[in-house]
Amino acid sequence: MTSWQEKAELKRQALRSAIRPEWLLPSVPTAELQRDVTGDYIRQFLSPEEIAITESTPDQILKNTTTAKWTSVSVATAFSHRAAIAHQLTNALHEIFFEDGIKRAAELDGYIKEHGRPVGPLHGLPVSLKDSVNVKGIDTTNGFIGRIGAPAKEDAELARILRYLGAVLYCKTAVPQASFAAETENNIIGYTTNAYNRLLSSGGSSGGEGSLLSLRGSVVGLGSDIGGSIRHPAALNGLFGLKPSYRRLPIEGVDRVMEGQDMVPFSWGPLSSSAAGLTLIMKSILAQEPWFSDPRVVEIPWQNDVYEDFVQATKGDRQLVFGVMRNDGIVQPQPPISRGLDMLIDKVKNLGHKVIDWQPPSHEEANQLSMATWLFDGSEDVLKNLTLSGEPIVDSVAQIFGSTPGKQSTATEIANTNIAIWRFRKKYMDYWNSTKDLTGTGRPVDAVIAPTYPYTGVIPGKLKYFGYTPYANILDYSVGVIPVTMADKDVDVYPTKFNLLSEIDSVVQKDYDPEIQHGAPVGISIFGRRFQDEKILGVLEALSS
Secondary structure (H helix, E strand, O other): OOOHHHHHHHHHHHHHHOOOHHHOOOOOOOOOOOOOOOOHHHHOOOOHHHHHHHOOOHHHHHHHHOOOOOOHHHHHHHHHHHHHHHHHHHOOEEEEOHHHHHHHHHHHHHHHHHHOOOOOOOOOOEEEEEOOEOOEOOOOOOOOHHHOOOOEOOOOHHHHHHHHHOOEEEEEEOOOHHHOOOOOEEOOOEEOEEOOEEEEEOOOOOHHHHHHHHOOOOOEEEEEEOOOOOHHHHHHOOOEEEEOOOOOOOOOOEOOOOOOOOOOOOEEEEEEOOHHHHHHHHHHHHOOOHHHOOOOOOOOOOOHHHHHHHHHHHHHHOOOEEEEOOOOOOOOOOHHHHHHHHHHHHHHHHOOOEEEEOOOOOHHHHHHHHHHHHOOOOOHHHHHHHHOOOOOOOHHHHHHHOOOOOOOOOHHHHHHHHHHHHHHHHHHHHHHHHOHHHHOOOOOOOEEEEEOOOOOOOOOOOOOOOOOOHHHHHHOEEEEEEEEEEOOOOOOOOOOOOOOOOHHHHHHHHOOOOOOOOOOEEEEEEEEEEOOHHHHHHHHHHHHO
16 A cells, blocks of 8 residues: 555655656755745746746736737746746645646637637636635645545636636645645645745745745735635735635635534635735626525625725825724734834825724634634544545644544534624624724724734744734634735844733744844735725725835
């Protein structure tokens, strides 16, 4: 019988074999010798044409592919080449089907030549997918060795819609074991690193998307978020990201652990190198009325009037009021995150907007409720998948699920947790409504600015705190991430007076290493209420310009 190690090695060989020989790097420097592999480093392996294509925005790409100025084949080939290099440098990919993507691109070129019009609004745009999205004929392992060699029989609804719109699917990106951890690590491809600093993590669980997008092996991709899994990678990799409210995008045909835990489930959303890329994907998918193909999706069409209103309002057409949450009351952000927060606050103020302190109900309660839902089944689903191959659980996943089965929640305990979640939501709603007495506008706070993560890049093995993000999943709020700055060892130091909030705060602050984390991207979150995705996208678009 083939051991789990042999199965993993065969999979790695298959991935390498799926890369054209001329795209293979003769050698890869260690992270110590070459931390940053973005920009000029990766460009050295590409032609001027490939650089021009892959460093365009999604809108620019579509302007060229939908008018046949660029062939879809040239675009798909350029992104496949760059994605191949990105994978060799950071372990960004789980599934490579570049040739399928290039073949589809040729069909798109044939269509536009014959009919004189594009197939759809995403004609020729390469879109990367988190591994969990089923693509017909391609494995969906979710980081489990035991799932290798079981290709999907059908496309997930997301993949089907994207193909219909004219997008080119060409790769699926790396996830942690179980697709459920804040670091992307599994026994198949190893550890996925941060392209800006390969001594650091790309985050998780959409960490492969983070590395691939930051290296421009893609300009827009889809990830999922149950506790920060879109927001972590976006913030850590210098990207824009959107965690929409659950039920906005379809999840039919998407593979996930803990299937049936629908009180606080995975929310699917886009990551991109631009704010406009997020909007493009949301608007395009919603135009296909996914509520008629996935019963989980709510019938809320794209609200363009809301989006445009908040683009103009944020640019200064009228005064908005932003809440500012500097920390979650448990752990303070490390110095570069605090500086990034101040920079975004200053930008908002300079546009004529008002800010007030955000002092909501305890986010610790949200953290505890999230963990309770994750462990409803006593980790049975995750551990059962490990037994398919006999592989061990990786440390970052064991931090959440343990390595042995736990107690499964009773129906009464699950019901009580669900009641507690609704009560927390009501308490948070009441607080938000109460801010109308503080804003001076007669209405509550429009949106809230907050750190995405307390860490300035995650040093592998030193992630000790999962807070800051689960609140948005418990509340089902819309959250965007915007890149603001980079860590600077000469600037980002602790103030003379720095009072710790807790024991875990002490641990997080002691793990800050200005030398190692120098150059790490800093991304800040902006969140609205439930189903305010268009509002948040409008704010992101305005602030990114």
